[in-house]
Amino acid sequence: MPADPTPHGATASGAGTSGESGYHPERAGGWTSGDAPQRLAQVALRDLPWEVGVAKPDPAVVVDGVTRTFGGLTAVSVDHLEVQRGGITGLIGPNGAGKTTLFNLLTGFDQPDTGTWSFNGQSLGKMSPHQVARLGVVRTFQLTKALSRLTVLQNMLLGAQDQRGESFFRALVPGTWCAQEKANTEKAMDLLRRFKLDAKKDDFAGTLSGGQRKLLEMARALMSDPQVVMLDEPMAGVNPALTQSLLGHVKDLREQGMTVIFVEHDMDVVRDISDWVVVMAAGRIIAEGPPESISQNQAVVDAYLGAHHDAPLTVEEEDQVLAEAERTIAREQGSDGDVLGSERGPERTDR
Template structure:
């Protein structure tokens, strides 16, 4: 994969834009594409998400991290219309998304992938790609009877799909069934299909989950390339090395709340973040008498989100 200097211009612009943002939960951003206010999601007596305020910077790669059960995936589902909160407001490009169904959210320019890929296994790769295009005239029953009404559009969609497959190095799989692909290849396919709508913002739910090391670097490069093309990226991840490598800003969730925000290095050294991942006494060891003493060396780590 090319060195980070390939993506330097956009990365430097994102870092510069975020330089004035405060390192605290809910900090305002200079050009927020997504704004969240008071979102709460309860399941019975369990409050899975309780986010007071979050802003996502336009044109930056933002990581959403947190320990197992922190509410990251639930928060993703709320933002993209796959679930609805009990209360709260959130907007994309200044337009409220409250009550907007997922397909309309995607048409507005916010698309997502899933931790478990949603490729249609009985369709070929190119057919999966064509499904990602919006506003297809041939989807109408009446128009479907008259190919001359939609054939030109389908040709254009196919050309766009082939360009993306080549970019993601999946062109050799074009006529293969999606179900025959490896887990990593399906991740690439899902990301490529998401780009068929020409989105402004791409949301990736654990893009590295289940991906073998051979494809990891390829996926990293593609995520960086999204920023280079001017898109905003928000991704859920538990691999801290990946978070340090590609993110411009990090938001940390714990027990459904945002507990920290800031640049990767700042967040990774935040005691609240370390405690959220490993418990308040992660840095203590027991003496022979059973009493704890404090170590100077903090540890870090994480587990995969199941919320």
């Protein structure tokens, strides 16, 4: 694995970072103390070539040769992927690209057919979901899993780790867990205040709106003091105002030194917060790079819009297509065909 020897390159060449100058995301909340951690991840990733499977200076999660098939369908086939520690990595791709399946594999909710993956050098293969979570890799779900008939505060308390009162026999002796419970409650209330859910602490989670449930799920995940947070479509179905607030929270995770991996469809969101973007299509990773590199990547454009899209053509391209069409027709019919009438047909098939 060719690791880049200059992770924090002070002598950044600037190649491929044309969008760098405008890259100072507005803070959505007032709680950011400094942007040093975010800078670190971004600077570290700046000099990397934009190629699939590129080695990161300080990877938290490393995936190698993971495949998962459902019957004849290969849902995920990832040769090599590294996720930079302390950065926000966006995982994008069209529907059915295998993003959620990859999430499920990484967090133990599904087992792959082949491959290994590790977190902080520790292999996560064959681990069950709760073991992965205890290592500090916590996830949220695409379809929000708020625990409806528990109160918001109870939802939060469930997230705390190493609770003494969660063992059957110690549960019967409140003295063994009361102090810890009190500390956890304070921590939960702090988080709820940050996510502006503190007024709802005694409501059933089932009465919250969709966006509030997303907030609750993220806050609940943070109760476990995770090192890696994996968010599966955190902004889906959330109104624009709440999206801004959620964005602020995600950026805030990075400020606190957490590694964030998130799946998202909204490209504005991805551009706004990611340090690095990984694009999947049909189970494979087809592109990697800083967010500004992605929209220029032909493979990505093809994956999203289909290889046969009608992009506006330049004059030269039009001439090329025309010439090619003429050649094709000439070949097929052995004569000078009606070029005008078949102009668009070959354009569709050849691109």
